[in-house]
Amino acid sequence: MNEAPDLPLWAAVLVSLLVVAGAAITLIGSVGLVRLPDFYSRLHAPSLGATLGTGCILIGSMLCFGVLRDRLLIHEALIALFITITTPVTMMLLARASLYRDRVEGNRAAPEHDPEPTEP
């Protein structure tokens, strides 16, 4: 069995708070997949986990390994970068595929034509 890492109490509390907060936000995002009424609304839910959820967990991880001085904090930065630039690709693909399908099939979930531009 692994020894628990030797974190000082304040760091242990902060790290656990951050990780639990990140997990909770990701969970709320997943609950959103069930609670939101239609496909386009559901697209908004997973980004909770991809932004603030991941962010909290990554900051917790940086704090933990920063205090332990085990290694440099580069992996977390790379994870944040890659998640930020790859998630939108999937989301946009899903949104556009759904829009295309709804328009071809004439579903009422999507507008047949783009609404008139809103002028600020």
Added chain:
Amino acid sequence: MIRRVLPHPFLFVALLVMWLMLNQSLAPGTFLFGALVAFGGSWAMVALDPPKARLRLSRLPPALRLAGRVLIDVFRSNLAVARIILGGTERRTHSGFMTLRLDLTDRYGLAVLAIIMTCTPGTQWVHYDPARGTLLLHVLDLVDEREWANLIKQRYETLLREIFE
């Protein structure tokens, strides 16, 4: 001359640094393999033939300002969307599509705007029409369309145009 062998020197360096960071070592083997990966990557980029982007140091301050704004907005909209998800049924029925006329035309600027819009829970980039310069968005809390249009144009688009145009 260097571009005959290395078509995208910046990309090469960036990929090599990324590889070394991922492996967290500077051993000659890692270095060599990283160089190989970076070399392949920069030649793959040639096939994609991206339009030229210029890096200018004078664009750093607006870029940092934009990054700060996005961080704040992502945090706030996370809380807002969480509240909608956990709130009553009525709160969840305000979603809808809206269109927005964009003055930003630079491809990289649009790409960054797409990332911002999609990463912020509550707004979803759906379709950009380059001929008309309009953007179709899906918004989870579409109560006042003008407010969203103002937010996107003033908070993001002005800075993006400063950075990319």
